[in-house]
Each structure stands twice: as C-alpha cells, then as structure tokens.
Amino acid sequence: MKQLYIGLVAIFALTATGCNKFDDDININPNNPEKASATQLIASAQQSLSNLGSAFDKNASPYGIHYPQYISGTSFTENSRYNTVNFNFYPIYAGPLMDLTEAIRLANNPNEGPIPNQIAVATVLKAYYLWHVTDRWGAVPYTEAFQGRGNFTPKYDSQQQIYDGLFKSLDEANAAFIAGGIIKNDIIYSGDMAKWKKLGNTIHMLMALRLSKVNPVKGAEEFNKAVANGIMEKNEDNFTYVHLVDEVNENFWYTSFTRKGRKWFAVSKPVVDYMQPLNDPRLPVFADKNVAGNYVGLEYGLPGSVTVVINNISLLGSALRQQNSPVYLVTYAQALFAKAEAAKLGWIPGGDADAKINYDKAIEQSILQWTNSSAGLAAFMAKPEIIYNPATGIRQIAEQRWIHLFMHGYEGWAEWRRTGYPLLSPAPNNNNLAIPRREGYPTQEISINGANYDAAVAAFPYGGADDLNARVWWDKP
Template identity: 30%
Template structure:
C-alpha cells in the first residue's frame, strides 16, 4: 500500500509540474540564435522541383501506352498494381510549395524571403509547379482531397474534391500565376529554369493549352476560354529550341533516372507495339528511339536493305528473359547523365493546334490549316530527334491524311517516353488502338489508379462519397474528362 501511495504521489506531482508549464513564459529560451528566422524558400523550391524527375520518367504510363515493356520482371506492363498512394505528393513537394506561397503572401515575412526573389515571381512559380503536380495527380486518381487538405492534425479526414473542381482550380491558379509574373528577380533555387520567368510563362501557357484541350469534350466553354488565352499570350512553345525540358545534373544525386536504371540492370526493352508500328510506317524514328538488339532480329524487316532487321520489340507483359534479343531505348536517353527529358514539346503543341483546327475551327488557334499544322507536328517531332531532312521529307510526303485518328497516332508516337502525357492523351483520344497484354490477369489497360487501401480505412465516409460520385475505385473507372 505504501508503495502504491508513493507512486500516486509522484504521478500527481509530475502532472502538476507538467500543467504548470502552460502558464510559464520561457521567452526565447528554445530559439536557436544561429537558426534561420524565416523559411529559406530557395531550398523549399529546389526540394519541390526534385520530385519532377520521378513524374516525367515514371515507367507505369509508358508501359501502359506500350512504348516500352519489361524484361524478366514484368509489372506495369501486366497492370499488376491496382492501388497507389498519393501521400508523398502531399507531404513533400506540394507542402513545400504551399509554404513558399504562404510566406511570400505574409506581410510580416515577405520582406525577408524577398531575398530569394521577387515575392510575386516566387508565388507564380510555386503556383505553376503546384498546378502541374496536381494535374498529374488528378489524371491518375480523379477525385482528390484538396480544399480540406493540408490541415494537419485538425483535418485528418478531408473531403474529396471532384476532378471538375480540380481542373477549374488548376486553370484559376495558372491564370493567377501568369498575372503575377513581372520583371523582378526570378526565384533562387530554381533548378528547372534558373529563375527565367519567360520560361515559366511558356511552361504555364503550354500547360494551360494542353489541359484546355483535355477537357474539351466535357466543358467546351472552359476549354475554349483557356485555350484562346494561352494562344493570345504569345508564350506557348513555338520551336524545339524552347521545349519545356528538365535538365539533369552530372552527379548521382541529380542525374538522369534512365541512365541510373541501365547502369547495372537491363529491365526495360522496346515494346513490339511501337516498334512494329514504326516499322510498318517506314518511320525513321525507329532508329532514333531505339538501338539495335545484340542477338535478336525480326523476321519481317521492311526498310530498304533490311536496315531495320536488328530493331526488335518485346511482347507486352511477357517474361522477356533474354533481353539481348530485344532493342533497348536509345543510348541518347539511357547513356547520358544530363539528358534533357521533355515535359512539353513543340510537336505536342502543333498536334494540339491541328486537332483544334479540325474539331473546333471557330476557336482562335492562330494560323495554319489542319493539314499544315499536322505536317509541322511530324516535322517538329522528327527534328527533335535529329532525323535526317531527307527522311523527314519522305515520311511527310507519304503521310498526308490528317484525320483525328492520324493526329492521335502521331501524337502517341511523338510523346515517346513521356508517360503522363502519353497515357492521358491515349485515354482522351482512344487512339491508337492498343491490345492489352495477354499475360495480364485482367486484360484491360488501366484508365485511372485506385486509391491506397489506407484511404478507405482512415477516411471511410469521404472515401465512400467520392466512390459514389466518381464510380468504383478500380483501374477501369473513367475520369471526368474521359467520356469517349
């Protein structure tokens, strides 16, 4: 009994001390005199931008659209994963961008963080990049927590916003960001464009143009307004020289992920779908996108002199164990640590303009006809990959039809290795026709990603509402804009 009383007395005393701490003013005793007094926004921006490579080189979408497939360890090419977590985007890059915007909008902190670039330019860059990340996310999952997200322990069960809401939000954010860009200093820590605000304006307007066309089947007015606004800005990609690309560093911490993937492994090979399409069309890009196999050959070469004989694609989703029998991705991509991965290109813009000319001729899309814009798109893609002029001329001369099917096909070819854009555009246009892997358990190419199981467990009510409105939480429920 005495022992119990002593323990209780100790506990009550400790509790008294703990509670009294709430009334004591310790002043700045816990402040680090050598620490920063405001966030270092340049570091936050660099950290956020370090997530771009994982987005633009993600193999999942690239396997879905059958640009590449896998060797002896098939996964995405068999659509094996059905549920994916979005948590890392919320707690990582987007949270960093939120903080940059917050402190630059705070009158008490704006002056100090202005040392890292003009306040409005910092906000503009953060909003553009945040819109880019959010678009990537909603084009994977559809409905997402947003207006009630980022509330910490006060908001652990946020509602899901519809994709329609999120797209409207993205357009508003891009337009707000573009309105803020000025001649002041660009943000420090910008590893993408080194603080060049003209490049950020081009990125934002091109993103707006692409996304406007993406929603054109479900909200023509929203699409027209934003598409024409992007064109009127005069700051969309206008040549291969100003393609929006991500340039990698030469050290192992910042170099090209494709180069890292092939340093000691050979997991990815060219898909037979793309290779046979290029072969049948006598498309010279077959020699630019890939390299000859070491031991394999095709039984049906099509180019003069059988120069394509060693260019071989693998069956999608099959265990292609003997990878030397197949072609790898071009050494231009996988052997260069500092390779520039395209995010948006001149070719993509030209094909978008050709589509608008064909489907929405009353929109202001600039000059040109469907046929001329389509041809310019092909030329831009081939020039981007340094195809010989004579080969470009021959190919264009034999590909003069510019139907929506033709445009969709050429866009699919031109978006080689751009997984997010290629997957999104294939879903929107439903072309070209792709045969799902016969080696998959569920022989349907995914059109979205399912939510991680933790969402249903920890946010059941809001999860149920989202599923009821959007459709079953499977990889085969179409997104808001995917109505064809």
C-alpha cells in the same frame, strides 16, 4: 500516414544532394528547415519532376510507361500486366506539393527575386503536379488539402472542381508575372520568367483540350484564353528536367541499365511496328538495334514465365539512358499537336488548313527535339501515311502525339484515354484485364480518411469501384 495532411516540408531533398545543380546557398542545415526560402522550396519541388515517369520514387520500377505501351518488360512483367491496382499519392502531396504550398506562403524575400514571380512560378508548378495527380486518380483532396494539423481528413474534390480551380490558378499566375525579374535557385529555366509564363499558359491549353469530350464549350474557351496569353514558341521553351553527371541526380534509366545492370526494358512491339515501316527518324533514338542489326520490338505484357532472349530485341535507346539524359515534360511540339487538334475540332480558326500547318510543324519540331537534326524529315513527311488527311486527321494527330510523348507515360496514357488512339490491345495472359483507365487510391485512405474516401468512390462520374477500370471525369465513355 498522416504525413500527407500534416504536410512536413520535404527539405531533405535539397540538403542531400551537395551538388552543383543548385546555388551554394541552397544547401541548408536539415535540422533547421524553417530557414528554407521560397526559392529553395521551389527548387526542391523541381527536383521531384524527374520522378513523374515512375511511381514517384526514383528507385522504384516505373508504371506510367506501360499503360500507353511504350515499353515492354523483359523481366518482372507484372507492371505491363496491370497487377498493381492501388497507388500512393502521399509522396506527391507531402513532397513537392507541400513544398510549393509553403513557398507561396513564404514568398516574401525580394533579395531572391520579385515576390510576385516567386508566387507565380510556385503556382504554375503546383498546378502541374495537381494536374498529374487528378488525371491519375480522378477526385482527390484539393480545397481542404495542405492545412496541416487543421485537417487530417480532407474531403475529395471532384475532378471538374479541380480543373476549374487550376484554370483559375493559372490565370492568376499569368497575370502576376513581372517581366525581367528573375528568381534565384531555378534549376529548370534559370529564372527566365518569360519561359515560366509560357509554360503556365501551355499547361492551361493542354488541360483545356482534356475537356474535348466532356465539355467542349468550356474547353474551347479556356484553350483560346491560354493561346491569347502566350504559349511556347520554340523547342528552347520546353519544360525539361536535365539530369546531371553524378549519382545523386542521374537519370533513372542510367541507374537501372548501367549502374544496376538491369536490361529489363525493351521498346514495345506496338511502337517499333508503327515507326519502322515509316522509317521514322526518331526510332534510332528510342531503340537500340538487336545483335543482328535490326529493330525488333518486344511483345507487350508477356507472362513472367516467358524467357526473353535479350540479344534478339531492341532495348530502350542508349541515348535515353545516359547519366544526364533529359526528361521532356511539356514541349513545344506537344503544344502544336494540341493546336492542330483544336483547329480540326473548330476550337480555333482555320479548320483543316490550320490543322495541317500545326500538325506538320509539330512533327518537324518533335524530330528536331529528339534527334537534334532535320535528316530524314522531308522523306518522312512525304509518306502517304503521314501526309495530313482531313478524313483521318484526328487519328493522325493522336498517333503522332503518342510517338512524340514517348517515355512520358502518364501523359501519353492520358491522351490515349481521351482520344482512343492509337488502337492498342490489352496485355495478353492477364485474365482479360482491360487497359487501365485510372489508378486506385492509396489503400491507407480507407482507414485514415474513410468517410471521404467512400464519398469519392460513390461519386465516380461514370460509376465503378476503386480499381483500374473506373473512369475519370474527362474520360467520358
């Protein structure tokens, strides 16, 4: 599996689509990948964003949604019982990360947009993917990655070093953007550099909050810097991957439910039991009613021997499994929840007063994002359990953020690991395995990059083996 380090550019993702998601000039001859431009490579990397909720394979069964218990399996329940320990980061490195590395190297065509903007957008996207990778595995190749034949066995950098490097990269991207100069082939923001700049700073801010337990002084410093540089200001700024009404670019859940007829995914009992008593306006989006007209969540982590009667439970909501249903990756409401927590922690001024303002606004924007309506908002905000209480503020913020991040499993899992909320129980009938704290490295690394693999495992910040129980750096016990 030397492809990770050789770094072949994943141009095939562009040429295989033949759809209107990209400008016509993005369709290139797969036999001449060297002709790809920086913006085409950026578009290729963007196309991989839809995979972040799964095992980075659009045709694979998803994993991230199970860790924060958003979804319960109706069949083949191994994922929700943590049976898979080792996960492969090679496709992320050899695909979007290599595309972006090459895009930064090639960004020299002013006809496709100002060069600084091409580099800045690629840098923001690369930081986002690397953030995703390090939060799943911890220490990973970083400073010695992407050297091609120059280094087949890169060292693993500590997560702290990676975070420091990504903060620096995002600072550089923020400073590099040129106002008003759009780039071509942008399938996320259509070349709007103001939105890309706000995205980079919002990612920076969310990364900073991850340091709340392990280095709050550094976290507060980076958080305030990001806010000062300008973060998301409305739902229209959301970092959203929009699928298309065609088979190649359709939503994973449409493929599973409609094209393949697999009713394998129900909304979990923890989600329904939390939302239903509060008459949460988002529940009808998240879940379908059962045949009796009720919302019934499925017990999480059932053994495979149990037969689930599909008509009795709430499957994943129909609105989320349309062919062109979007995937929300970084959102305005998410930024507001972060500001609410930062105010509660004393990282930004305002204390509980500002925590309440941002918390209330976050819930409002979350409901508007998911339902496109304010119906039921006032009644929901008046619920005693929802009204901000300084004594339980952190828990309330965390629980509402958990609901808001529904289906963005890896992000919801990261926030659960960091805050401990909501209070979740491990899957039963799974040999007493705890809810995972990280994912194990690719098994091929032992033979391909053994010395650096061994050094990384030996340097785990809180000890442990290469399994699901060791903790990443910011997940301080």
